[in-house]
Structures are given as C-alpha cells and as structure tokens.
Amino acid sequence: MKNLYAKISIIFITVLLISCQSESEKIKDIIQPIKLVSGKMDSVVISDLFYAEKYDLKFEENENIEINQNNGKLFLHPKQDFEGMAFIEFKADMNIYSIPVISKKIEYYGFSFKPDKKYEKINLFGSFNGWDRTNLPMTDENGDGVFETEVPLEPGVHQYKFFGDGEEIIDFNNPNKVSNGMGSYNSIRVIEDPNTEKFYLHVDEFYSKNPKSTYSFFIEDELDGELNIDNVFALLDNKKVSADKIKLDNNFINIDFNYDELNNQTLRIAVTKNGRVSNIQTVKVVDGKPIDNSTFTWNDGIIYSLMIDRFYDGNSQNSLKVVHDSLSDKANYMGGDLEGVLKKLNEGYFEKLGINVLWISPVYDNPNEAYKEYPAPHRYYSGYHGYWPVSSNTVDEHFGTLENVKKIVSAAHKKGIKVLLDFVSNHVHIEHPYFKEHRNWFGQLELPDGRLNLRFWDEFRLTTWFEPYLPSFDYLGSNEALETMTDVAVWWLNETGADGYRHDAVKHVPNEFWRRLNEKIRTEVASKRQIPVYQIGETFGSYELISSYVNNGQLNSQFNFNLYDVALPTFIRQNSSFSTLDKEMNKTFSVYGVNNVMGNVMDSHDKNRFMAFADGDLDASQWSAIEEGWNNPPKVDNPENYKKLILYMAYMNTIPGLPVIYYGSEFGMSGASDPDNRRMMRFDEQLSENEKNTLKEVSKIVNIRKEHSALRYGDFYTLQADENIYAYLRSDFNERILVVLNKSTEPQKIKLKMPQILKKNSTTDLLSNEKYIIDQSEVEIEILPRDWKILEII
Numbered sequence: 157m158k159n160l161y162a163k164i165s166i167i168f169i170t171v172l173l174i175s176c177q178s179e180s181e182k183i184k185d186i187i188q189p190i191k192l193v194s195g196k197m198d199s200v201v202i203s204d205l206f207y208a209e210k211y212d213l214k215f216e217e218n219e220n221i222e223i224n225q226n227n228g229k230l231f232l233h234p235k236q237d238f239e240g241m242a243f244i245e246f247k248a249d250m251n252i253y254s255i256p257v258i259s260k261k262i263e264y265y266g267f268s269f270k271p272d273k274k275y276e277k278i279n280l281f282g283s284f285n286g287w288d289r290t291n292l293p294m295t296d297e298n299g300d301g302v303f304e305t306e307v308p309l310e311p312g313v314h315q316y317k318f319f320g321d322g323e324e325i326i327d328f329n330n331p332n333k334v335s336n337g338m339g340s341y342n343s344i345r346v347i348e349d350p351n352t353e354k355f356y357l358h359v360d361e362f363y364s365k366n367p368k369s370t371y372s373f374f375i376e377d378e379l380d381g382e383l384n385i386d387n388v389f390a391l392l393d394n395k396k397v398s399a400d401k402i403k404l405d406n407n408f409i410n411i412d413f414n415y416d417e418l419n420n421q422t423l424r425i426a427v428t429k430n431g432r433v434s435n436i437q438t439v440k441v442v443d444g445k446p447i448d449n450s451t452f453t454w455n456d457g458i459i460y461s462l463m464i465d466r467f468y469d470g471n472s473q474n475s476l477k478v479v480h481d482s483l484s485d486k487a488n489y490m491g492g493d494l495e496g497v498l499k500k501l502n503e504g505y506f507e508k509l510g511i512n513v514l515w516i517s518p519v520y521d522n523p524n525e526a527y528k529e530y531p532a533p534h535r536y537y538s539g540y541h542g543y544w545p546v547s548s549n550t551v552d553e554h555f556g557t558l559e560n561v562k563k564i565v566s567a568a569h570k571k572g573i574k575v576l577l578d579f580v581s582n583h584v585h586i587e588h589p590y591f592k593e594h595r596n597w598f599g600q601l602e603l604p605d606g607r608l609n610l611r612f613w614d615e616f617r618l619t620t621w622f623e624p625y626l627p628s629f630d631y632l633g634s635n636e637a638l639e640t641m642t643d644v645a646v647w648w649l650n651e652t653g654a655d656g657y658r659h660d661a662v663k664h665v666p667n668e669f670w671r672r673l674n675e676k677i678r679t680e681v682a683s684k685r686q687i688p689v690y691q692i693g694e695t696f697g698s699y700e701l702i703s704s705y706v707n708n709g710q711l712n713s714q715f716n717f718n719l720y721d722v723a724l725p726t727f728i729r730q731n732s733s734f735s736t737l738d739k740e741m742n743k744t745f746s747v748y749g750v751n752n753v754m755g756n757v758m759d760s761h762d763k764n765r766f767m768a769f770a771d772g773d774l775d776a777s778q779w780s781a782i783e784e785g786w787n788n789p790p791k792v793d794n795p796e797n798y799k800k801l802i803l804y805m806a807y808m809n810t811i812p813g814l815p816v817i818y819y820g821s822e823f824g825m826s827g828a829s830d831p832d833n834r835r836m837m838r839f840d841e842q843l844s845e846n847e848k849n850t851l852k853e854v855s856k857i858v859n860i861r862k863e864h865s866a867l868r869y870g871d872f873y874t875l876q877a878d879e880n881i882y883a884y885l886r887s888d889f890n891e892r893i894l895v896v897l898n899k900s901t902e903p904q905k906i907k908l909k910m911p912q913i914l915k916k917n918s919t920t921d922l923l924s925n926e927k928y929i930i931d932q933s934e935v936e937i938e939i940l941p942r943d944w945k946i947l948e949i950i
Contacts, residue, residue, distance in 0.1 A: 208249075278294045292307065355379055356376040390411060466540075480526035613664075905938045906937055
C-alpha cells in the first residue's frame with residue numbers, strides 16, 4: 157500500500173510539474189496580425205511575433221497559405237486569388253495557437269517624370285519603398301523624354317520624390333505636396349480606396365449574468381451576401397474562439413463565455429467577407445470584465461517629456477557652468493537637476509496636469525568641456541542634454557546622484573506615475589572608457605572613398621557618426637559591444653526600478669540589438685515587475701522602417717512622426733484639410749492597429765516648438781530653424797494663436813496612441829530649433845495670463861483622457877473630416893465619446909450622422925454639461941472658432 161501511495165504521489169507531482177512548466181512557457185504576448193500581399197511570399201522573424209524560451213513550433217497546413225519555417229523565420233506564401241483573413245495555427249508548449257493573417261491584392265500605379273535636363277540615371281523613391289533611392293529605376297522606353305515606372309500601392313497617402321544623379325527632385329507637375337520635415341517638400345500621391353461600401357465592426361454591449369458573460373458586436377455591412385459564422389474570426393489571447401460560442405442575430409455578433417473562462421485576457425474579433433476585412437475590435441478583459449479605469453496598462457500612459465537641465469534647479473550647489481570663451485549660455489548648463497524634478501513631483505505638478513508617465517532625459521555623466529559642432533557655423537556646445545555619455549553607470553554631477561534617480565522613481569510610484577529613462581545605445585563620447593579601451597567595438601569615421609561618415613542618416617544609417625567626437629557602435633561587427641550595452645540597459649532598470657525606456661536614435665542601431673535587449677529584459681527584469689517594461693523608440697523614416705522595430709520581439713512603440721508630419725500643417729494651415737489627416741490616421745491603424753501604444757507628439761527636444769509655427773514665426777514646412785533660434789528667437793505675439801495649440805492638444809489626447817507632452821508645451825512655450833526649443837522651464841507667476849489660461853485648458857483635456865477609458869482603449873470611427881471639422885467617435889464597452897474639432901476662424905454649425913448601432917438619444921459636453929439631442933441618428937452641434945468639444949453619448 158505504501159508503494160502504491162508513493163507511486164500516486166510521484167504521478168501527482170509529475171503532472172503538477174508538467175502543468176507548472178506548461179504555464180510558465182505559455183505564450184503571453186498578443187501575436188499581432190501578419191499583413192500579406194496576395195500571391196507574394198513574405199517572411200517574418202518568429203521571435204518578433206512572440207517571446208518564448210524556446211521556439212519548438214509545429215505549424216498546421218493552411219488551404220490558402222503555404223507555410224514554411226527555417227532559421228528562425230516564418231515564410232508565408234498566400235494564393236494569388238486569396239483575399240481576406242485567415243488563421244494559421246501552430247502547436248507549442250502543449251497548446252494550439254492561432255496567428256491572424258490578412259492578405260489582399262494590391263494594384264499597380266504609374267509614375268512619370270520629364271526632366272528639364274539630362275540625367276544619367278533617374279529613380280523613384282518614397283514612403284512606399286522605405287525612401288530607398290536605388291531600387292525603383294525609371295526608364296524612357298520609347299525615347300520621348302518621359303521616364304516611367306509602376307509601383308504597387310495600397311489606398312492612402314503616399315509621399316515620393318525623384319532621384320537623378322544624386323539630386324532629389326520634387327514632382328513639379330503635381331501641386332500636392334507636404335513638408336518633409338527637413339526644410340523641403342515631398343510630392344503626395346493619394347490613392348482612394350475603391351471599396352466605398354461601409355464594412356465596420358462596432359462594439360455593442362457587455363452582458364454578465366451568472367454563469368455567462370456576453371460580448372456583443374454589430375457589423376455595419378453594406379457588402380453583398382449573407383453573414384455567417386465562417387465570416388467571423390475571434391481570438392481569446394492567441395487561441396481561436398470556438399464556433400459554438402459565437403451566435404449571429406442579423407448583424408449582431410454575440411460571443412458567450414462561462415465565468416471561469418475569463419480572467420485577464422485579450423479578446424479580438426474581426427469579420428471578413430468578399431475579400432474585405434473589417435477593423436479588428438480589441439477588448440482587454442480584467443477580472444472577467446472589459447477594462448475600465450481601475451487597472452493600469454500602457455494604453456493608459458500620458459507621457460511628459462522633460463530635459464533635466466532645463467526643468468528646475470533644486471540644488472544651486474551643482475549649478476556649474478562649462479567654461480569656454482566660445483560657448484553661449486544657450487548651449488551651456490542652466491542649473492536644472494534631479495532634485496528639481498523631485499521637488500515638482502512632490503508638489504503635485506504632474507498629477508494636477510494629469511500626467512502618469514515621466515520621461516526624463518539621459519542621466520549619464522557627460523564631459524565637462526565644450527565641443528565644436530561639425531556643420532557650419534561650428535558653434536560650441538556642452539553636454540547639458542545628457543546625450544554624450546562618458547560613463548554608462550554614473551550620474552552627471554550637474555544633475556545629482558544615482559540616489560536622486562531612485563528617489564524620483566520611488567516618489568513617482570507612490571503617486572501612480574511611471575518613469576521612463578532615456579537610453580543612448582548608438583554612441584558614446586570619445587572620452588568614454590569603452591572607446592578608449594575597446595576601439596574595435598566602434599565603426600570607422602572615414603569612408604573608403606575618403607569622406608567622413610558623418611550624418612549620413614539614411615545612406616549609412618547603421619554606421620554613421622553624429623559628430624567626430626561621438627563614435628557609433630558597430631554592433632554587427634562586435635558581439636561583445638552588443639552584450640555589454642544590453643547589460644547596461646538591464647542594470648539601469650534593476651538598479652533604479654524605472655518602468656522602461658525612451659530609446660535614442662533607434663534606426664541607427666540594428667534590429668539584433670533590440671532583440672537581444674528584449675530577451676534580457678524578459679529573463680532578467682520582467683519577473684520582478686507587475687506591469688511589463690515599456691520601450692518607446694525614436695526613428696525618423698518611413699512606416700516600413702519605423703514599424704520594423706515595433707513588435708513583441710523588439711520595442712513596444714516608437715514616436716509616430718509620420719502622423720505628426722501630416723497633423724502639424726493640418727492644424728497650422730487653414731487650407732489643409734482634415735481629410736488628409738484622416739487618411740494618414742487610417743494608414744497608422746493599418747500598420748500598428750487601432751489599439752496601439754505609439755507616441756503622439758506635437759513637438760519635442762528635436763522639433764521646433766508648435767507655438768513657433770502657430771504664431772507665424774516659422775512656416776510649417778520648416779524643419780531646421782537653427783539660425784532663427786540664435787538670432788531671432790520666436791515669441792508669441794498674438795494670444796489668439798494659443799487656441800491652435802489647445803486644439804492640437806484636444807486632438808492628440810483623444811486619438812489612439814499615447815500623448816507625449818514636451819515640457820513647457822502645456823502652457824505654449826515657443827522656440828525654434830535646438831537649443832532654442834530647450835529654454836528654461838517656467839512655473840506659476842513666471843507665466844503670462846494667456847499662458848496660465850492655456851495651461852488650465854490643457855489640464856482639462858489631459859484629465860478627460862485620463863478619466864475616460866474609450867479615449868484610451870476605444871475604436872475610432874470618423875464622422876466628418878473636411879477643411880474645418882474633424883469629428884470622430886471613440887467607443888469601448890464602457891462608453892461612447894464624441895470628439896469634434898473646429899479649426900476654422902468662424903463658428904460652425906454641423907449635423908453629424910451617427911452609426912445605426914447607436915441606441916442613445918443625447919450627447920453631453922463633458923465640460924459644460926450642455927446636452928444635444930440625437931434625433932433619427934443625427935445630432936446638430938454648434939462649435940466656436942478654433943474650439944473643441946468632447947462629449948459623452950448617453
């Protein structure tokens with residue numbers, strides 16, 4: 157009998173161990189959809205899809221997609237005639253998982269260019285090929301002087317130029333253009349979506365009655381044909397929801413779960429029909445119910461970006477200047493420090509504004525000498541900004557100590573505020589021991605043709621140096637450097653308790669670095685945290701380039717500069733239509749999804765401040781305004797223009813993604829290019845009455861976002877987008893929020909047609925409590941010039 161008990165105990169323990177092991181190895185990442193072009197093979201790195209300790213995967217055959225895996229990559233080849241959504245299934249850790257795949261056909265469109273002089277070689281390049289100047293040659297087949305090529309393009313807004321013998325050329329026959337953010341313009345080609353029929357999946361209602369919970373959706377469907385179960389694709393985390401849980405009632409789709417099936421998961425659902433795929437509704441489930449305001453995830457983030465030296469002086473004893481006869485005060489230390497940040501944190505400045513994430517500039521030790529910038533006019537700068545590390549594990553004495561960093565993190569956490577450190581992985585300063593002792597970790601400054609490899613942002617993006625005194629790491633040539641710097645990143649997180657990183661110059665660092673860092677964070681940091689580490693990167697470039705770093709195997713997010721580049725002129729120029737911005741918004745959704753955690757900006761420490769554009773000191777096309785900053789610094793002359801900033805803040809805080817507020821922009825600080833956009837922060841009585849009012853209005857907007865889950869988790873449904881008005885709905889299972897923006901200098905009276913799913917009869921302004929009646933799905937709203945309304949539909 158004892159032997160029997162012993163055997164039973166061994167069997168029980170073995171089963172328990174296997175169960176525990178299976179749970180620990182279970183895929184926890186939400187695997188994002190893979191986008192394919194019908195008939196075209198594509199591949200994806202499997203570790204970018206999800207993190208696992210080992211990738212022992214067995215894929216099932218799919219009738220529409222040929223599947224192969226090799227050397228850590230997944231190769232997918234959809235059939236030429238397949239359009240729509242499919243699940244590809246695989247077995248791992250004793251579970252069956254599904255990956256959503258969307259395949260669609262893409263039409264080819266012609267481009268032509270007749271140059272006014274002779275070129276040896278002409279290429280087309282643009283947002284559709286990652287701005288590669290070499291891979292789309294144009295030819296003059298019939299000798300008529302017109303060079304032509306064809307490119308596959310999806311519906312949306314596409315930017316492009318021609319490239320002839322090293323010269324970038326705008327399409328002079330196309331009047332549509334947009335600022336390229338570099339002081340010039342790109343031509344615009346708008347491809348209208350041929351699918352004009354509405355095909356949109358709405359949230360309806362959530363029901364919970366023991367023992368079942370029901371999530372109800374409604375498909376707004378103008379396509380031909382009946383809707384059936386086979387049209388519905390639903391996932392709970394990464395597992396297919398069985399057909400017996402899905403019930404159709406005309407256009408309503410109900411998904412039923414037993415109470416014990418739901419805890420903390422993500423429900424996703426989409427509908428495919430006639431080759432079309434609806435939007436994907438994503439519902440975060442917490443304790444069996446749709447997420448509300450009680451649980452923090454990174455979708456809730458409202459980021460405040462500050463530069464330590466320019467924020468607040470909390471300890472005058474470390475306010476030391478770099479002494480150099482050619483160094484201007486603008487480019488020197490101004491006295492801000494970590495104790496100053498802590499003081500404002502304890503005073504409640506960030507809480508009052510509605511901020512729940514602080515991004516602080518690099519804290520590393522920087523050189524105590526001035527260095528001359530390579531481009532003319534060769535001005536001298538100090539390392540006040542923190543981006544010239546001479547040490548990777550000590551804090552600059554101008555800012556404070558490592559203990560000060562820890563105090564900020566601790567104090568922030570007590571207030572429910574997360575902290576992001578700024579990590580510099582691309583380079584160090586020449587005085588850093590890494591460069592002095594490990595020269596082989598870094599690339600060469602001299603190119604084979606004799607040129608200096610300086611500021612070739614795209615041509616040599618993985619090797620270029622920013623300055624002759626800022627050597628760039630060669631991670632592809634030195635695994636030792638890669639291992640060392642990823643260890644440094646892990647050390648800062650564990651040492652300070654910070655919640656994540658803003659990463660500098662991401663596109664100049666290879667994907668291999670970010671994959672290794674992500675792996676180390678998963679194994680050495682994540683187990684100690686209640687919420688995942690958040691990493692947001694900085695990359696200027698195409699959607700293709702930026703998104704290549706955003707996935708479960710690398711970074712959570714990057715700043716959405718593509719959306720910013722369209723939004724800025726839209727809000728600054730009266731004749732720029734919201735319809736263009738809306739198209740760009742939908743392009744963003746097609747790349748990152750609606751429920752993304754990308755960073756939305758209106759300015760930054762690398763951008764001219766919004767108010768310099770709003771008040772007319774700079775043109776919206778102007779990227780570099782360095783000399784204006786030095787010789788004629790912008791100042792706000794017309795107080796009416798603060799309304800433009802407030803309006804942009806209303807937009808930025810009500811769209812999907814995380815709003816990023818650059819210090820001083822909450823009250824309308826102006827400024828041209830670096831260093832003028834990094835003026836000393838001002839508080840309280842240092843602000844004018846107009847600035848105080850702007851701060852008050854912006855605080856209202858930010859706190860509305862913080863209080864309403866639909867603005868952080870909801871879908872996005874455009875009601876109107878024209879030259880004056882941008883109106884859209886954000887809906888989740890808790891509420892429906894209507895946003896109306898008017899950028900006209902005149903009051904507007906608008907009539908909005910609501911989707912037929914709405915069963916409510918009124919909408920209420922969240923600030924004024926003014927009520928508007930919804931009659932037969934229509935609502936009339938009057939809105940003042942350059943004003944905004946955020947309303948709840950009840």
